[in-house]
Amino acid sequence: MKFRGGLFLLFFLFIAHSVSAQTANELRRKKEAIQREIEQLQKNLKKASSGKKLTLQQINALNAQIRLRQEKIGTVNSEIKSLDNQISTNTNTVNTLKGQLSDLKSDYAAMIRFAQRNRNAYDKMMFIFAAKDFNQAYKRIKYLQQFSQYRKKQAGYIEDTQHELNGKITVLGKTLKEKNNLLKEQEDEKSRLGKDKSKQAVVLNKFSRQEKGFKGDIATRKRQQAKIDSEIRAAIKRAIEEARRKAAEEARKKAAEAARLAALKAKENNTTVEATPAAKEKTTNELLTDNAYTAKLAAGFENNRGKLPYPVVGTITESFGVHKVDKATMNNEGVNITGAEGAAVRAVFDGEVLYVSVIYGKYVVVIQHGSYFSIYQNLRSTSVSKGDKVTTRQTIGVLANTGDVAELHFEIMRGQTKLNPEAWISK
Known part of the structure; x- marks a missing residue:
């Protein structure tokens, strides 16, 4: 039972380790991705800072860099919490194994005393010959053979496991300390970035000529973006109107065919042709998804909300x-x-x-x-x-x-x- 309990604990430890390792790897990859983004922004900022003129893009890049630093600090915090969970799990496992080892040591002492009392060959032979039959004698022989091996293996197995877990806790403790140092480093870096941002704001407010130019840049950007938006909206409007024209043509053909069939039916029955109700006007969404291809595209796009890839790295x-x-x-x-x-x-x-x-x-x-x-x-x-x-x-x-x-x-x-x-x- 103790042996099976040990196996269960080791299995639980393996599962917990696998899950925590997966989480740690995901956090590490996320942190590395954030660091790559920060490095790219730093390159851009370094290149842009060579000019004397402060621009909206420089300020946005600096703000983004600060945001990424904060996100990286949050990721490091998550790594520390993950490590804390690993340490807690491993500590509980070690304490449990210590209790099992204590019980096994007591059993081991009893086995030693038994072996001491029956240490000579005569006592062993008497133990075997005292069996009721040959089958029991054979089992006693096997018992004596396995008795010593089991005693050594169990004690060694538990001690090695305890040693391994203690080593793992030591490693995790060192890693936790490293992460705390990393967190402090990131906080200091965020503070430095905040000061740099404040300095740029001071420069922006201090130099009125640069401030006017900055506002002028924003006004220029607004005008340019308005023109681009106007052309894009016009292109989309043309697509909608084309879809509307096709839908109207299709509706006209269907109405003409329906009228022709209705006239034939009225002539056969010698009745008057009933007025056909006007078709309901389609919405913009219906116009743009009026066939299987466009409907499939729209549905697929909508189903991938939150999962579309970045258009550029x-x-x-x-x-x-x-x-x-x-x-x-x-x-x-x-x-x-x-x-x-x-x-x-x-x-x-x-x-x-x-x-x-x-x-x-x-x-x-x-x-x-x-x-x-x-x-x-x-x-x-x-x-x-x-x-x-x-x-x-x-x-x-x-x-x-x-x-x-x-x-x-x-x-x-x-x-x-x-x-x-x-x-x-x-x-």
Whole structure:
């Protein structure tokens, strides 16, 4: 029973170790991914800081870097909690094994005393010959043979297990200390980044000439984005109108056929033709999903909410919604993802290229997914044309540098409505 109890404990320890190891690996991979994002932002900031002029992109990149540092600290905290759980589990196991070892030592002492009393060959022979029959005598021989082996194996087995677990706890304790040091280091780094951000804010407020230029940059960006939005909305509107025209033509043909059949029936029955009720006008969503292909695309896109891949490898440095920078307000109807110049820009889902154009020297690509549209702005070049069918993660172009950093402006729309891309792309 004790032997089986030991096996059960070891099995439980193995399962707990496997689960904790998996969690630790996931946290480690997440931390490494965050670190890669931080390093890319640092490269971009270093490159951008060579200019004397402070830009919105630099501030956004710095804010994103601070956010990533905070996220990394949270990941380290999770690693520490995971290690605490491992230590607790292993400590409980060791305490249980210590109790078992104590019991086995008592049994072992009794076995030693028994062996001491029956240590000579004569006593052993008497023990065997005192058997009732040959079968019992054979079993007593086997018992004597196994008695010594079992005694040695059990004591050694439990002691080795205890030694191994004590060693594991020591290692985990050292790792916990390292993680605490890492947490302190990250907190110090976050503090330094916060000070740098404050310094930039002071510089922004102190130098009125730079402040005016900063506001001017935001105003220019608003005007440029308004023009791009206008052209994109016009392209989507044309797609909706084309779908409406096709639907109206199809409805007209169906109505004409129905009227013809009704006239034939009325003539046969010598009755008057009843008026056909007007067809109900289709919604925008119905117009854009009026066939099996577009309906499948829209359903697939919707089912992948929160699981769409990033359109470019990088970090979201400006999120969806209204942002106030200094005294200027900016409404971002998508997300800005900072990456490496020349990085591949990829389609987030299967679809058809609706629109490709060069605006302000940079390419804009719109892909239709049934009633949904994904929009990719600030491409240096593109490898797709209007009407092309694309697949998920297919490269559609490369990322351009906007003057300070390489930044993709990415949007998602349902019909003419802007959606928050962060709710759709994977975390």
